[in-house]
Amino acid sequence: MSVRIAIPKGHLEADSTRLLQDSGIGVVGGGGRELFAKTNDPEIELVFVRAEDIPDFVAGGSTDLGITGHDLVREKNVDVVELLDLKFGYTRMVLAAPETSGIRTPADLRPGLRVATEFPNLTLRYFREKGIDVNIIRVTGATEISPLIGVADLITDVVETGYTLRVHGLRVVDVILESTARLIANKQSLEEKRDKIEGIKLALESVTRARGKKLVLMNVPEEKLEEIKRIMPGMAGPTVSKVEAAVPMLAVQAVVEGSDVYRVIRLAKQAGARDILVVPIERVVP
Helix, strand or coil: CCEEEEEEECCCHHHHHHHHHHHCCCCECCECCECEEECCCCCEEEEEEEHHHHHHHHHHCCCCEEEEEHHHHHHHCCCCEEEEECCCCCEEEEEEEEHHHCCCCHHHCCCCCEEEECCHHHHHHHHHHCCCCCEEEECCCCHHHCCCCCCCCEEEEEECCCHHHHHCCEEEEEEEEEECEEEEECHHHHHHCHHHHHHHHHHHHHHHHHCCEEEEEEEEEHHHHHHHHHHCCCCCCCEEEEECCCCCEEEEEEEEEHHHHHHHHHHHHHCCCEEEEEEECCCCCC
16 A cells, blocks of 8 residues: 655755655655655655645645644644654744844733734734734745834744844744654545554654664673663663673663763773673664
8 A cells, every 4th residue: 555755845855865764765766856756665655845835735635644844734734643753853933023122022012013924823823822913924935034124023933043033133032832843644544554654653763763872782790780770771771681701790781862871981981891882773663
């Protein structure tokens, strides 16, 4: 049973295709101006489209699955299922005002303000929840210049670092939404092709779980095992096995967050561990 996946063109494309490659699904062809690509699985086809269009494509059944931003799914307000947070493409949708406006916090907002945005639905929802009537001005790009040319008093925009806002003399007043790339599914496809879709989800999830993790292996004196276990608990506790050696030794291994490897090695070495190996992990299947 074939499955079609919508892949976003633009800033999410490289991470999306890398995820497919690392998962073993692969990308055969595609790229550049090509809209379609095959994969290592003859039952999985890829179509490359704008991230903004993917929620509609998936909801309408043109594709079974899609990778797009959570912010775009919320903006479109379509009836799809978010299957997986892919942990890349982190952004924030923020409300921003000119430094000279005197608006510093949401408490400074007042009715009648003009708000320029590419996300009118999320913006309107935000102000409705606060009980403030505003005038929404929809723009299709360069939102940050709207206050500078007198088009709007405020903007809502998606930012990664906020650098562009600062360059244009804007400051963040509030964070409306935090977003990452998500794997989304058409509801009917999920019912009719559940086994295939669950297999795709598992493949992608196994790579996502492995990112940032390392396998740490070491030999430790038998009497130091409890101390080592406190140092490197791992995902479900370390794996321990006996080492055939003249001196009683145990082999200990555990999956450790990459950011914690330095601490683990330092403390383990102090506790008497030796022959320490740190190995990259490609997948973690729960």
